[in-house]
Amino acid sequence: MSRTIVRIGYASCGIAAGAKDVLSVVERRMKKGSRKVQLQKTGCIGICFDEPIVEVINDLGQWTYRKVDPARMERIYDEHVLGGVPVYEWTVGELSTDGKKAEKPVFEHQRRIALRNTGVIDPESIEAYLERQGYKALEKVIREMNPDSVIKEIMDSGLRGRGGAGFPTGLKWSFCKKAAGDKKYLICNADEGDPGAFMDRNLLEGDPHSVLEGMIIAAHTIGASEGYIYCRAEYPLAIRRLKIAIEQAREKGYLGDSILGTDLSFDIRLKEGAGAFVCGEETALIASIEGERGMPRIRPPFPAEAGLWGKPTNNNNVETYANIPWIILMGAKEFQKFGIKSSRGTKVFSLAGKINRGGLVEVPMGTTLRRIIFEIGGGIPGDRKFKAVQLGGPSGGCIPTHLLDTPVDYESIMAHGAIMGSGGMVVMDENTCMVEIARYFLSFTQNESCGKCTFCRVGTLRMLEILERITRGDGRESDIDELKDLAELIRTSSLCGLGQGAPNPVLTTLKYFENEYHAHIVEKKCPAGACRELTTFIIDEEACRACGLCRKACPSDAIEGKPGVKHVIVQDRCIKCGSCREVCPFDAVGTG
Amino acid sequence: MTSKAKDIREIVAPFKGIPGATIPVLQAVQNVYGYLPEETFPIIEEEMGIPSSKAYGVATFYAQFRLSPVGKHIVKLCDGTACHVKGSQTLLSSLRDHLGLKDFDSTEDGAFTLEIVACLGCCSLAPVMMIDDVTYGNLTIEKMKDIIESVRKEGDD
Numbered sequence: 001m002s003r004t005i006v007r008i009g010y011a012s013c014g015i016a017a018g019a020k021d022v023l024s025v026v027e028r029r030m031k032k033g034s035r036k037v038q039l040q041k042t043g044c045i046g047i048c049f050d051e052p053i054v055e056v057i058n059d060l061g062q063w064t065y066r067k068v069d070p071a072r073m074e075r076i077y078d079e080h081v082l083g084g085v086p087v088y089e090w091t092v093g094e095l096s097t098d099g100k101k102a103e104k105p106v107f108e109h110q111r112r113i114a115l116r117n118t119g120v121i122d123p124e125s126i127e128a129y130l131e132r133q134g135y136k137a138l139e140k141v142i143r144e145m146n147p148d149s150v151i152k153e154i155m156d157s158g159l160r161g162r163g164g165a166g167f168p169t170g171l172k173w174s175f176c177k178k179a180a181g182d183k184k185y186l187i188c189n190a191d192e193g194d195p196g197a198f199m200d201r202n203l204l205e206g207d208p209h210s211v212l213e214g215m216i217i218a219a220h221t222i223g224a225s226e227g228y229i230y231c232r233a234e235y236p237l238a239i240r241r242l243k244i245a246i247e248q249a250r251e252k253g254y255l256g257d258s259i260l261g262t263d264l265s266f267d268i269r270l271k272e273g274a275g276a277f278v279c280g281e282e283t284a285l286i287a288s289i290e291g292e293r294g295m296p297r298i299r300p301p302f303p304a305e306a307g308l309w310g311k312p313t314n315n316n317n318v319e320t321y322a323n324i325p326w327i328i329l330m331g332a333k334e335f336q337k338f339g340i341k342s343s344r345g346t347k348v349f350s351l352a353g354k355i356n357r358g359g360l361v362e363v364p365m366g367t368t369l370r371r372i373i374f375e376i377g378g379g380i381p382g383d384r385k386f387k388a389v390q391l392g393g394p395s396g397g398c399i400p401t402h403l404l405d406t407p408v409d410y411e412s413i414m415a416h417g418a419i420m421g422s423g424g425m426v427v428m429d430e431n432t433c434m435v436e437i438a439r440y441f442l443s444f445t446q447n448e449s450c451g452k453c454t455f456c457r458v459g460t461l462r463m464l465e466i467l468e469r470i471t472r473g474d475g476r477e478s479d480i481d482e483l484k485d486l487a488e489l490i491r492t493s494s495l496c497g498l499g500q501g502a503p504n505p506v507l508t509t510l511k512y513f514e515n516e517y518h519a520h521i522v523e524k525k526c527p528a529g530a531c532r533e534l535t536t537f538i539i540d541e542e543a544c545r546a547c548g549l550c551r552k553a554c555p556s557d558a559i560e561g562k563p564g565v566k567h568v569i570v571q572d573r574c575i576k577c578g579s580c581r582e583v584c585p586f587d588a589v590g591t592g
Numbered sequence: 593m594t595s596k597a598k599d600i601r602e603i604v605a606p607f608k609g610i611p612g613a614t615i616p617v618l619q620a621v622q623n624v625y626g627y628l629p630e631e632t633f634p635i636i637e638e639e640m641g642i643p644s645s646k647a648y649g650v651a652t653f654y655a656q657f658r659l660s661p662v663g664k665h666i667v668k669l670c671d672g673t674a675c676h677v678k679g680s681q682t683l684l685s686s687l688r689d690h691l692g693l694k695d696f697d698s699t700e701d702g703a704f705t706l707e708i709v710a711c712l713g714c715c716s717l718a719p720v721m722m723i724d725d726v727t728y729g730n731l732t733i734e735k736m737k738d739i740i741e742s743v744r745k746e747g748d749d
Contacts, residue, residue, distance in 0.1 A: 012712075012713060012714055012727060013714050013716060013717060013729075015727065016714050016717055016720065016726075016727035016728065016729045017717060017729060048714075048716030048717065049716055051716075051717070192713070193710070193711075194673075194711070195671075195672030195673045195674075195676075195710045195711035196672050196673030196674045196711060196715050197711070197713075197715075198711075198713035198714070198715055198716075201713040233619075233656055234709065234711070234712060234713065235713060236725065271615075271616075272615075272616070272619060273654075273656075274615050274618075274619065274654035274655070274656040274657065275654050275655030275656035276653065276654050276655060277710065288615065289612055290611070290612045291611070291612035291613060291614035291615055291642075291650070292614075292650065293649055293650055293653040293654075294653065294654070309611070350715060350716075351716070352673075352674035352715030352716050352718060353673070353674045353677045353678070353715075353718070354677060354678070358674075358715065358716030358717075358718075359716050390673060393673070424673070424715075426673040426674050426677060426715070428677055432677050437676075437677070440673070440676050441673075444710065448710075450653075555686060555732070555733035555734060575682065575685070575686070576682075577679060577682035577686075577733070578679070578682075579732075579733075
């Protein structure tokens with residue numbers, strides 16, 4: 001047998017799950033003289049629910065191991081790496097060497113374009129990227145194409161902005177190319193601010209060069225000489241890997257002066273965000289790069305005409321740039337093959353919340369929500385009922401059960417009151433209170449409003465106050481109408497997407513779950529048992545089997561009982577966390 | 593000039609003349625002190641020509657910047673959407689109780705400062721917290737308390 005590769009998923013999620021200890025085992029074992037073993041640290045392959053992930057690759061194939069801890073790693077090393085026999089009990093499913101075929105439905109419905117290298121290559125090695133046709137698209141653009149033919153190719157592909165708004169990328173580039181000016185700038189928006197979204201983090205941690213290559217192609221096309229990547233400071237690993245990638249690209253002559261021997265000069269600087277959600281809005285982001293408070297400006301003029309320091313500026317999202325090299329190499333027609341209607345290609349989503357297989361997925365546009373959540377994501381844990389999926393973060397909305405067959409494309413999602421957004425999907429089950437979720441998002445946008453527009457600054461606070469009193473049990477009958485009035489005013493009187501979208505979580509929950517609002521306001525009850533003031537947890541004497549699981553799970557020792565003796569919750573010690581309900585195998589814990 | 597002021601001047605100096613350097617320079621100072629000492633603003637004004645009022649306006653706009661000293665360890669409890677639906681609010685009240693935090697976000701002994709953050713991007717491991725640079729996932733109240741105590745002990749050694 002020739003060499004064996006051991007790959008460890010070493011993105012933030014893997015490290016948080018314990019990949020570091022697993023890595024130490026491999027490093028220690030390798031020191032003991034097994035020179036035929038090669039260790040690779042990769043980004044996240046996407047099956048975050050099974051982290052830490054280890055892959056073993058040899059001539060016979062590729063095996064992926066799930067939930068690897070140091071003890072498992074020792075045995076995998078003994079039996080598989082050295083012995084050649086996979087430890088089947090811990091494998092996820094066999095991928096063939098081209099990475100396409102998988103036995104598990106996790107990969108079955110996926111098609112990886114933006115994530116083509118994520119979880120496959122070592123993100124800190126430019127050689128690994130070059131081996132996977134890295135920077136070939138840039139060479140093609142420089143040697144065989146001109147800016148107009150690049151723009152045509154991107155337009156023909158149908159690629160639309162992956163940051164959420166969905167503006168056609170080729171068209172955006174053509175505006176900036178046409179804009180008059182001797183100096184032009186390029187920006188990559190990596191300020192992934194939506195809570196519950198981590199697509200861009202994984203891409204930057206797993207394959208930073210694909211983003212850089214997309215940026216260099218864009219710079220060449222529009223005539224930009226300086227670029228900025230604006231990355232949130234909460235992503236230290238992404239920032240570190242970007243720095244390494246930029247340095248490597250400079251050394252190899254893909255960045256800097258006379259790129260690939262031409263007169264093209266372009267370099268990239270990294271800017272760390274400082275924690276302001278509104279900086280995801282492009283004019284606020286530009287203000288932030290300029291060193292100002294991140295407050296949006298009136299458009300027009302659009303950044304394509306007057307952006308950073310008043311110069312024509314093109315701004316795209318991380319995932320948008322990562323798609324560019326693939327489109328250039330494979331052609332617009334190949335890209336067009338994926339997707340439906342006016343949404344072409346694939347989209348990366350981060351699946352989280354009440355879901356069995358949370359992680360990162362990339363599917364063709366037009367895949368239904370049902371397929372993503374149930375077939376790929378494995379549905380809801382503990383056989384509880386699905387209630388809604390939240391799309392588009394604080395500017396998005398909650399889509400209920402009866403709309404699960406909605407295809408994921410920009411227009412269909414919008415028709416139901418949500419937005420595609422950047423790709424965060426947070427799944428909610430029957431124990432999630434939709435009024436409380438609306439309150440949560442409003443408190444987020446309220447907090448993050450930059451304060452420029454009165455309706456966003458004050459109006460969101462008024463909405464939040466109403467939602468707070470409803471979840472406390474002090475709601476009034478007139479509150480629903482008042483929420484709707486405020487929502488309309490904020491939507492129409494705010495300058496940027498933050499304010500315009502802020503009412504969406506309230507509007508969609510009102511649209512699909514108005515009964516929950518009524519239960520809080522009229523009956524003073526929280527049907528989901530999530531709002532503390534309105535919830536009392538009770539153990540049903542009939543159903544309780546005195547197994548003791550709830551007693552063990554209770555963090556405040558509020559449950560009394562012994563084996564054989566029915567359990568009871570002592571109400572004045574109960575902190576209403578719902579842990580007992582989560583663990584009860586007999587559905588004996590209810591709310592009153 | 594105090595030695596602190598001298599040190600801050602040294603941190604600020606390399607940013608002179610760089611356009612749009614307000615945020616990076618504040619980040620550089622905070623990286624050293626954990627917060628922005630009062631002396632920072634007049635020094636930035638002198639060295640970089642950015643009025644104190646403006647730099648202060650920037651510092652108060654962005655969530656990252658702190659204007660008072662922090663504890664030895666910074667605990668960032670995530671309240672992103674995924675963590676929220678998986679019970680981060682219950683974790684928060686337990687954590688505040690456990691650390692004995694009332695009106696302030698730092699413990700009296702200066703060991704911990706608690707921050708609530710919008711999303712750490714490890715949503716599939718929700719609920720999540722980060723202590724200094726280490727992320728901990730799949731938290732329960734018990735697990736969270738154990739981690740806090742082991743971090744506290746590490747510092748004692």
